[in-house]
Amino acid sequence: MSAGWRKSITFRLTLLFAAVSTTVLLLLGLLVGTLVERHFEELDMELLTGKIELLQSALRKVDSNRGIDALSAKLDESLVGHHGLAVAVLSAEGRTLYATAGAQFPDDIRTRAKRGLTSVWTDAANRSYRGVFAEARIGDASLAPTVVAVSTELSHHQHFMYSFKQALWSVMAAAALLTGLLGWFAARRGLAPLREIRQRAAEITAARLDQRLPVDAIPAELAEVAATLNEMLARLQDSFRRLSDFSSDLAHELRTPVANLLTQTQVTLSRSRTLAEYNDVLASNVEEFERLSRMIADMLLLAKSDNDLIVPHREPVDLPAEIRGLAEFYDALLDEKGIRLSCAGAGLVSGDRLMLRRALSNLLSNAIRHTPAGGHIAIRVATDEAALTLSVENSGLTIPQQHLPRLFDRFYRVDASRRRFGEGAGLGLAITRSIARAHGGDASVRSERGLTTFEIRLPLRP
Amino acid sequence: MKILVVEDEPKTGSYLHQGLTEAGFVVDLVRDGHDGLHLLLSGSYELAILDVMLPSLDGWQVLQGLRKAGKELPVLFLTARDEVDDRVKGLELGADDYLVKPFAFSELLARVRTLLRRGSRSKEPDTLRAADLEVDLMRRRVVRSGRRIDLTSKEFALLELLLRRQGEVLPRSLIASQVWDMNFDSDTNVIEVAVRRLRAKVDDGFVPKLIHTIRGMGYVLEVAE
Numbered sequence: 241m242s243a244g245w246r247k248s249i250t251f252r253l254t255l256l257f258a259a260v261s262t263t264v265l266l267l268l269g270l271l272v273g274t275l276v277e278r279h280f281e282e283l284d285m286e287l288l289t290g291k292i293e294l295l296q297s298a299l300r301k302v303d304s305n306r307g308i309d310a311l312s313a314k315l316d317e318s319l320v321g322h323h324g325l326a327v328a329v330l331s332a333e334g335r336t337l338y339a340t341a342g343a344q345f346p347d348d349i350r351t352r353a354k355r356g357l358t359s360v361w362t363d364a365a366n367r368s369y370r371g372v373f374a375e376a377r378i379g380d381a382s383l384a385p386t387v388v389a390v391s392t393e394l395s396h397h398q399h400f401m402y403s404f405k406q407a408l409w410s411v412m413a414a415a416a417l418l419t420g421l422l423g424w425f426a427a428r429r430g431l432a433p434l435r436e437i438r439q440r441a442a443e444i445t446a447a448r449l450d451q452r453l454p455v456d457a458i459p460a461e462l463a464e465v466a467a468t469l470n471e472m473l474a475r476l477q478d479s480f481r482r483l484s485d486f487s488s489d490l491a492h493e494l495r496t497p498v499a500n501l502l503t504q505t506q507v508t509l510s511r512s513r514t515l516a517e518y519n520d521v522l523a524s525n526v527e528e529f530e531r532l533s534r535m536i537a538d539m540l541l542l543a544k545s546d547n548d549l550i551v552p553h554r555e556p557v558d559l560p561a562e563i564r565g566l567a568e569f570y571d572a573l574l575d576e577k578g579i580r581l582s583c584a585g586a587g588l589v590s591g592d593r594l595m596l597r598r599a600l601s602n603l604l605s606n607a608i609r610h611t612p613a614g615g616h617i618a619i620r621v622a623t624d625e626a627a628l629t630l631s632v633e634n635s636g637l638t639i640p641q642q643h644l645p646r647l648f649d650r651f652y653r654v655d656a657s658r659r660r661f662g663e664g665a666g667l668g669l670a671i672t673r674s675i676a677r678a679h680g681g682d683a684s685v686r687s688e689r690g691l692t693t694f695e696i697r698l699p700l701r702p
Numbered sequence: 703m704k705i706l707v708v709e710d711e712p713k714t715g716s717y718l719h720q721g722l723t724e725a726g727f728v729v730d731l732v733r734d735g736h737d738g739l740h741l742l743l744s745g746s747y748e749l750a751i752l753d754v755m756l757p758s759l760d761g762w763q764v765l766q767g768l769r770k771a772g773k774e775l776p777v778l779f780l781t782a783r784d785e786v787d788d789r790v791k792g793l794e795l796g797a798d799d800y801l802v803k804p805f806a807f808s809e810l811l812a813r814v815r816t817l818l819r820r821g822s823r824s825k826e827p828d829t830l831r832a833a834d835l836e837v838d839l840m841r842r843r844v845v846r847s848g849r850r851i852d853l854t855s856k857e858f859a860l861l862e863l864l865l866r867r868q869g870e871v872l873p874r875s876l877i878a879s880q881v882w883d884m885n886f887d888s889d890t891n892v893i894e895v896a897v898r899r900l901r902a903k904v905d906d907g908f909v910p911k912l913i914h915t916i917r918g919m920g921y922v923l924e925v926a927e
Contacts, residue, residue: 519917526918533804534887568856569882574897598886605890668889 250427257423257499262416269408276404280397281339281370287325289371291390294318296376299386312338324393326369329376332384345389349373353387360394368394402591433458437466449477489651493666494534497528510674538667542650545674552678559587559621559630562597578614585621587628589680589698596698599675600630602668603694607634608691623700627681631695639687647685672696683698703779703818704728704746704763708764709753709780713804718751721807722814735759739767748804749818751810754781754788762795769796776817780805808873808919815870824920832901833925835904837865846908856881857900864913873920897921 295315302311311329312545315338319327326343330336334350344363346352352359352373360370371391378386384621437453442529444451452473453466510522544550563583567574574581589596607617615635622629643654674684681698705722709715710733722729730745732738735756742750743766750768752761754895759767765777776798781788783802792800798820799813830837836845843859844851853861859881865870874893878884901913 523917523919530806534889537887565883569878569884569888569891570892570898571854571856573890573892576895576899594885597884601884601886601888605888605892608890 249431250424253427253430254424258416258420261419261423262412265412265415269412272408273401273405274333277401282604284370284394284397284434285372288358288370288390288392291319291322291325291327292372292374292388295327295387295388295390296374299376299388300379302379316340316643323376324396326391326393328389330387330389332386337386343391344369345391349389350387353389356661368398370394382475407556413578433462434550437462437469439541441469444473446480449473486650490539493651494532497532501525501528509546535667542667542670542674545678550595550674550678552595552675554590555593556588557591557593557596559589559596559628560585561599562600563604563619563621566597566601569601570604570608573608574617577608577611579608579611580616580618582616583619583621585623586625587630589628589679589700591698592675595675595678599672599696600632602672603696606668606694607632607692610634610636612636624689626701627697627699629695631696633692633693635690636692638690639685639692644685644687648683669694703748704730705749705751705814706732706738706741706745706747707737707751708756708761710734711753714753714780718810719806720883721811727814729911733757733768735761735764739764742768742773742775743771749775749814750777751814752777752779754779754783754792762791764807765792765795765797776893777878778810778813778817794815806873806875806919808871809875810854812867812870812872812876815867832865832868832923834908835912837861844904846904851903853900853903856896857903860872860896860900861904861923868921869922869924871916871919871922877921 298311298318300315301465315327316331319325325340327338327340328336328343328345328349329338330349344367346359346361350444353375356374358370358372360368362368369391371389373389375385376388409451439460440451440453452470455463455466455470458466504521504524508518513521515672541550560583567581567583570581604619606616611617611634617635618633620633622631639654643652646652647654648669648672653666668681676683676696676698679698681696683694683696685692685694687693703726705727707715707718707722707729709718709731710731713755714850715731715733719729719731725912730747732741736758737761738750738752738756741747751766752764754761756764761779765779768775768777775832777796778799778801779792779797780801780803789800801810801813828838828840830839834847837843837858838845839862840893844853844858844861860877873910875887877897878886878888878892896916897913905911905913910926912923912925914924916922
């Protein structure tokens with residue numbers, strides 16, 4: 241589960257969306273918070289400096305010590321309704337001339353006032369204040385300047401900022417969650433074609449290899465993948481078709497001799513026979529068994545070559561010498577049919593002597609089989625810089641063009657109904673081609689104007 | 703001539719036993735490698751036929767045990783696998799011959815006789831005879847009833863093979879390999895044609911007939927009784 245989770249594109253995209261939106265919202269939240277705080281500070285400052293100016297102008301109008309006493313009542317009046325606003329007026333010596341009830345100021349008011357400071361401080365009850373300090377001249381010039389201080393309590397701002405930030409963060413958290421969710425939804429929507437491909441692929445079975453993935457209906461990014469998969473399917477379909485053709489041919493080829501054996505043996509057993517008859521049946525059975533056994537050995541060889549399990553043992557092979565040996569072997573057959581055999585050319589090739597001999601033997605026996613009495617077979621060996629070419633040409637009927645490409649297929653016969661005794665099972669040419677291919681070469685055939693030529697080409701450098 | 707067959711497959715074992723007994727050999731059959739090795743070391747056999755895949759000890763191990771004990775009797779291997787490596791391994795361990803299943807019984811019989819003859823080859827005769835047929839190996843001349851018969855070199859080789867192994871049925875594959883050095887099954891009837899042509903020269907117009915076809919088995923040269 242965890243591994244699948246980690247690999248899921250949807251999950252990754254969702255995570256990415258959520259991370260990006262959270263970052264953006266976080267920055268936005270910080271910006272908004274800072275701006276609001278600064279705005280409050282500006283409002284406070286406006287209020288405080290306004291009050292300072294008010295005090296300074298009121299003090300300028302005072303012209304005696306008595307006037308200061310009268311000022312208190314006046315100031316009380318003008319400060320009504322300003323909750324949280326504290327005002328203090330101190331004489332130059334530090335005596336409090338006027339103070340609103342509960343006004344809390346730091347001890348060093350005079351120092352701060354001289355510098356015209358603005359400060360923020362916290363009292364013992366953990367309440368925060370912002371204050372402005374200044375000096376003020378009194379109208380009577382004989383009197384020393386006084387110190388004025390105005391402060392406002394900040395708790396209502398802080399309360400507001402607290403709930404504002406709380407609201408901001410919860411909205412942001414919700415937004416991040418929502419974008420994550422939307423991201424998940426978008427990713428799923430975006431990846432829907434992939435799921436469709438998966439589903440289509442899941443429907444493809446050996447029996448339905450003709451199915452293809454829809455290349456036109458899916459996004460460009462995936463179309464290439466789908467096209468490649470389709471090509472793979474086409475190759476598989478072709479191989480599979482060959483394999484199943486081969487299996488059915490094989491079943492057919494095996495069924496005929498087995499059916500013959502079965503029938504013949506059962507007929508023989510149905511009543512008592514003479515010794516000679518039993519002998520005859522057993523001997524005929526042996527012939528069929530031999531053919532079956534040879535067919536199975538050939539099939540095994542071909543199966544091995546299909547799986548690249550045939551590894552030729554390399555040695556220098558003198559092909560014309562091998563051909564002479566085979567010509568001697570087939571001499572009786574050639575002579576009996578009155579076929580002239582000629583062999584021309586020379587060539588040395590690196591390969592497996594036994595395999596090459598078998599490939600040549602198959603070509604030669606095939607040629608003998610299809611050459612009419614009195615015909616001729618010409619074997620030629622030619623070498624160019626890259627490869628050695630051996631051709632076996634025989635006179636006889638021209639093979640119709642449409643059969644040529646399939647002649648090397650297993651069990652393929654030009655005339656499907658023709659099968660004489662002693663003829664191979666139709667695997668000889670397939671084996672020849674397999675051997676040529678195992679040597680890095682190939683086999684081909686052409687047939688025109690009464691001459692059929694089989695050719696194998698073997699590279700000189702494997 | 704005593705032969706030990708070590709073969710665990712019951713059907714193969716029993717037909718080998720029957721076939722070899724009928725061919726005139728004294729045959730013991732055991733079904734596992736241990737018993738096989740024990741019998742070979744204690745008994746007096748002239749040939750062993752070993753299956754490669756055996757219970758308890760496989761054919762290779764039996765052969766190794768045998769050679770380690772200094773026994774030099776010929777050993778013929780039977781195997782279902784036709785792998786070059788197997789063949790090489792067998793020959794390296796000192797096997798004398800090797801047959802891949804399925805094989806023709808006549809082929810096995812011919813090989814067994816070859817192996818048994820190998821040890822006891824006496825002086826090569828100059829002339830081979832059967833009834834009134836005479837083959838002079840030195841001068842390569844064939845005479846029957848005083849009449850000279852002309853043979854091609856391969857026909858001569860074929861006749862020589864049949865004569866040397868008079869009375870033995872020689873399978874086509876053995877003939878192909880001994881006369882033409884072709885070690886594969888041809889899908890043609892070339893051996894049949896070659897034997898027929900030889901027979902036409904050697905037997906036509908003469909009595910008794912010497913070369914016989916044993917259907918399903920091969921060819922034999924013998925003077926019919």
